[in-house]
Amino acid sequence: MHFLPQKIDDYVVEHSQKEPQLLQELSRETWQKVLNPRMLSGAFQGRVLSMISKLIDPKNILEIGTYTGYSALCLAEGLKEDGVLYTIDKNEELEELQVKYFEKSEYSNQIKQFIGNAIDIIPTIDEKFDLVFIDADKSNYPNYFNLIINKMNKGGIILSDNVLWSGKVVEELNPKDIDTKMLLEYNSLLATDERVETVLLPIRDGLTISRVK
Template sequence: MEDLVRSDIEAYAEQHSMEESAVCRKLREETERTMELARMLVGPLEAAFLKMMAKLVVARRVLEIGMFTGYSALSMAEVLPPDGEVITCEIDPEPIAVARRYFAKSAHGRKIKIREGPALETLREVRGPFDLIFIDADKQNYIQYYKLALELIAPSGVILIDNVLWSGDVLMQPPPDDRTKTIQDLNRLVAEDPRVSAVLLTIRDGVLVVKPEPGENSIK
């Protein structure tokens, strides 16, 4: 993933946003030090954005599709009420083991329930509604994740979809690979979906914010 925003600008934004907790910082630092795909972390600025969105929708139930080492799940759990929960999907046992260690170190870790296995199977088993859904998993299934998320999101909730700028490759025509094409198709699908309003933000690698619309075209 290439940086789309200057590193000094992002650092300035981080310094003037919600601070990451000590346990999240240690989790991020271990992930960056030991995991081959550490760039999959959302980073402190996007984590602050996720926490702010959870606060804005007064979230009690959060669904995360793609946990990695648990940094974003724990960040969101920190701002949920005591009876709140984050259901998070992950298929890789190595990052799951890291996540479990850090969840055990946090008072908020008990709010997190890890569902190990293919996310599409988990999404067909869980019950909504969820106040916030964060999609950050395998890109080839992004459209399926979006469609299933629409069935699970609360009318007052928000869906957040990560990596929708894909290092800027979404501008390329023809798309260089299938993952890029899927993200392009997803962005077009959301923009044309009358049941939702959406805004694509240039945070990190792009975050698509999707809000169900009230009225006759709203999601049932």
């Protein structure tokens, strides 16, 4: 869902950095072969993730929700030369596609993949993070935040995707809609937790930037 008029949205994309060739190939293959290709970050948001990562210059990045690896490759563009990106996804069927494009990239030696439940895996990673990107099952967003907040370096950034949830966050809540319910709780948590300062950006489906104090 776009929250800007289409002509403005098109203008924004036209006047932003273009998508690298490797990511164009990954995007094309995702749309051809994978279910729910709309889960892909996409060219414009990918460039936003890349820019934020480059501004942070992170040593360690954690990504919760790899999907086909597009956002991981965008975030990896900002890694320090000796930096590492840890990425977790529960769908083992996507691992082969992820590996294919990670190995094609210049960051192949800097990406560590995990397949499984992020709630179980995160506590086993003995690192402090400069940048975290949360883009997985929405019902667990509050749980992910509680797992990572004490693993963040001071000044570290937590990025949270899909926080506007196609506008459902401002509509009457369906009691059976657990994802929207948990996103509402999560958005309130980020806005009120004194350990972070947060701004919610209406980029595509909503992207929150939270800075750890």
